[in-house]
Amino acid sequence: MSISELPNEIHDKIFTYVAQDEDDLQDPIWSLASISRTSSRFHHSAEPLLYLxxxxxxxxxxxxxxxxxxxxPHLAAHVRQYQGWHKPKTFTKYSVNNLFFSGWNVQKTFLRSILHGIASDDREAQDWVEAIEEGSWDATTALALAHLPxxxxxxxxxxGIHRPISIFQVDHQVGNYYWVRETLMRAAQLQHQGISSPLSLEHMTTLTLVPNREGSRELSASQLLPLLKLxxxxxxxxxxxxLRWGIIDRVDTTIIELELLNFNLKETFFTPFFECFPALEKLHCEHLHEGDISPSQLIMMSLAHTLIQLRPPLRELHVKNGSGCGDRDNLGDMSMIKSFSGFENLEVIDILAYDQWIRWVFVDHxxxxxxxxxxxxxxSIKRLALRNASTWTIEHVMGLLQHKDRVPNLKLLVIGFVRWFHLNEAAGELGLLLETGSRCGxxxxxxxxIIMCPDTVEVDYDPYPL
Structure with missing residues (x-):
């Protein structure tokens, strides 16, 4: 039996493998495109993957x-993921008029008729046409998004826009993404009205936003949150x-998974910001910063206080800060150490070790x-990871193992030491901890x-199961 005689379902699996083949010497999509040109049947099976x-x-x-x-339009129905890279003026009038229009023989009158069908009024449609003619990435991307059902x-x-001199300045401007924002907000309005159409983007579940550093401008909180109303x-x-400037208006989102990476968030914004995520089940924060003072400790304490106050239905909490300050930079007192015992559904915790939350030299106990x-x-905890651990973290964990009956679902425990911590100094404590953990299942x-070898050469310690 030749490959052309195989059922369509088998073809689909083969072409899916080709499209995801990381060992391909060229772009897998190019290989798939070559296959799709060999026969009409292959083309029919490969086409959805080419536009995925x-x-x-x-x-x-x-x-x-x-x-x-x-x-x-039938090709647009295959698109599931769209990645755009914003520049203030991506195109020139020459490229738009000669490549965009001549490439598919579209006249301005046809473009206007398309935009009149999706714009709120004639004036908006005209402004949209003019923005595209001027070479706006924003307007052109918005038009594309409006045709991906x-x-x-x-x-x-x-x-975004330039950061204002005063944080009290109302940032009502929307920077260079006006048309994209309007398209997403129009889709949100249609969804809330229960209207199903290609403009409603009713299948869009994931949004990733990164700043374009070429413009040296970023979004403020009040510019970011309106994009999340779908x-x-x-x-x-x-x-x-x-997000240390701007004004946060309450937006009740339906987001259940939130990742904040290399994020600046003012401490006073924590509560109003996280209030916008009442359905949050999975939170991943990495390299969060607040000002220039002890970012790991302040973020961990502020974040814990906010989450305990708001009580979202968290299932996973990951907070990985990049400072690794250690004891010498810790601040605060014992009252700042918060308990997550009230989160009944919380199964995964990955945070700074509790003994690293405060600076013990400043307290009496x-x-x-x-x-x-x-x-x-x-x-309910099943997996626990404690970062920036110290020798005392081992003792703290040992106490947990002695009360294993109170955390019956715990199956995995990770202790992460800072890079310069000498494991040799805690060899005895670690050995006892591993033995106790094994007995507890x-x-x-x-x-x-690091491990100090006999010849005093420092060797990085690769993580492995102990």
Missing amino acids: TFEEFNERSLLKYLGTILEC NLQHLHLAII KSMRKLVARGWD GKHQLAPLVALLPG IEILVEGG
């Missing part, structure tokens, strides 16, 4: 892509934004007066730290 994801590679790719989906994941690198939205990945670890964790992993 669109990514702007250069200035012309968006124009060609937009021309294709407007001329062949099955889009699920939108990834945008966009530019009822279909379930996951937000926000990377590198500065010692670490032995810190609440037992079992009292700081929910009974808990897998323990040790990460980070």
Whole structure:
């Protein structure tokens, strides 16, 4: 039996494998495109995979892509992921008039008729046409998004406005992404009205926003949150934004998974910001910063206080800060150490080790007066990771193992030491901890730290199951 005689279902599986083949010497999509040109049947099976994801590679790719989906709407229905890279003026009038229009024989009158069908009024349609003619990435991308009815994941690198001199300045401007914002907000309005149409983006569940550093401008909180009003939205990945200025207006989102990476968030904004995520189940924060003082400790304490106050239905909490300050930079007092015991559904916790939350030299009591670890964790915990650990963290964990009956679901425990921690100094304590963990049925992993060899050469410690 030849490959052409195989059922369509088998073809689909084969072509899916080809499209995801990381060992291909060339771009797997190019290989798939070559296969699709060998026969009409192969083309029929490969076509949905060819248009599954669109990514702007250069200035012309968006124009060609937009021309294709407007001329062949059935191809737009295959698109599930869109990745755009914002520049203030991506195109020139020459490129738009000669490549965009001549590529698919569209006249301005036809473009106007398309925009009149999706704009709120004639004036908006005219402004939209003029913005596209001027070479606006924003307006052209918005037009493309309005024709992707099955889009699920939108990834945008966009530019906000310049940070105002005063944080009290009302940032009502929307930077250079006006048309994209209007398209998403129009889709949100349609979703809330229960209207199903290609403009409603009803299948869009994931939004990734990163700043375009070329413009040296970032989104403020009040510019970011309006983009999250879609009822279909379930996951937000926000990377590198500065939300220490602006005004936060309450937006009740349906997002259940939130990733904040390389994020600046003012401490006083924590509560109003996280109030916008009442359905939050999975929170991942990495390299969060607040000002220039002890970012790891302040973020951990402020975040814990906010989450305990708001009580979202968290299932996973990951907070990985990059400072690794250690004891010498810790601040605060014992009252700042918060317990997550009230989160009944919280199964995964990955945070800064509790003994690293405060600076013990500033308090009258010692670490032995810190609440037992079992009292700081929910009974539903299944996986626990403690970062920037110290020798005392081992003792804190040992106390947890002695009360294993209060955390019956705990199966994995990770202790992450800072890079310069000498594991040799804690060899005895670690050995006892591993033995106790084995008896309790808990897998323990040790990460980070260094091992001093007999010849005093420092060797990085690769994490492995112990």
